[in-house]
Amino acid sequence: MHTLIVVSHPDTASLTHAIARQVATGIQAASMDATVEIADLAAEGFDPRWTHGDIARFTQAAPATPDVAAEQARLDRADALVLVYPVFWWSFPGLLKGWIDRVFTQGWAYEDDNAGGKIVKKLQRLKVHLVANGGADQGTMDRHGYRSAMTTQIDHGIFDFCGAPVLSSNVLLASDDGYPAAHLHTAEAIGRRIAGDMPSTSR
Numbered sequence: 001m002h003t004l005i006v007v008s009h010p011d012t013a014s015l016t017h018a019i020a021r022q023v024a025t026g027i028q029a030a031s032m033d034a035t036v037e038i039a040d041l042a043a044e045g046f047d048p049r050w051t052h053g054d055i056a057r058f059t060q061a062a063p064a065t066p067d068v069a070a071e072q073a074r075l076d077r078a079d080a081l082v083l084v085y086p087v088f089w090w091s092f093p094g095l096l097k098g099w100i101d102r103v104f105t106q107g108w109a110y111e112d113d114n115a116g117g118k119i120v121k122k123l124q125r126l127k128v129h130l131v132a133n134g135g136a137d138q139g140t141m142d143r144h145g146y147r148s149a150m151t152t153q154i155d156h157g158i159f160d161f162c163g164a165p166v167l168s169s170n171v172l173l174a175s176d177d178g179y180p181a182a183h184l185h186t187a188e189a190i191g192r193r194i195a196g197d198m199p200s201t202s203r
């Protein structure tokens with residue numbers, strides 16, 4: 001089983017990166033056969049800007065640009081995808097949004113069957129785990145409905161749309177008991193459950 005962990009944060013000393021490393025540690029501790037790649041979008045210099053090349057791909061006038069095709073190829077090699085990111089404005093950072101915008105293309109992630117009026121979901125084989133970390137407290141999340149807004153937009157709006165099952169979805173908060181060390185334990189546990197191919201909490 002191969003897992004691709006995608007990290008969207010420029011600072012390798014951040015909690016986000018520490019969480020990503022702990023997820024990888026958990027996977028490898030739980031399974032000798034499991035392989036893991038951490039894709040550090042910032043370090044790799046992924047360009048999140050939507051381009052004319054992306055428009056041509058979207059309208060099926062041209063194949064994917066080489067950078068997008070490379071990202072799709074590495075997703076094709078993965079059985080599981082883990083997104084690790086800080087909560088920015090009750091969503092994820094622009095770098096990760098641009099990665100989704102550009103890589104999860106029509107034709108690869110889904111097919112808009114205009115004739116039948118149906119969306120063909122093409123990522124049913126890809127198991128998804130979401131690990132966000134935010135500065136807010138749980139009360140704020142609950143009071144304003146931010147958690148359910150994130151679930152609707154990200155879990156459902158992106159991954160369910162493409163047919164990729166979201167097996168776990170966590171928002172780790174600064175107000176949680178034992179922050180930040182507890183989140184590193186949680187991250188390792190998420191990794192162990194990913195290796196066991198099981199849903200890993202709160203969903």
Ligand SMILES: Cc1cc2nc3c(=O)[nH]c(=O)nc-3n(C[C@H](O)[C@H](O)[C@H](O)COP(=O)(O)O)c2cc1C
Pocket residue numbers: 009014015016017086087088089090091133134135136137
């Ligand atoms: C631009 C920006 C937007 C943010 N928006 C939110 C937010 O909407 N909700 C939240 O809980 N925290 C928000 N935060 C706080 C970050 O989620 C928090 O700093 C992060 O969890 C820290 O992790 P790190 O060490 O990996 O950067 C925001 C931070 C920044 C810089």
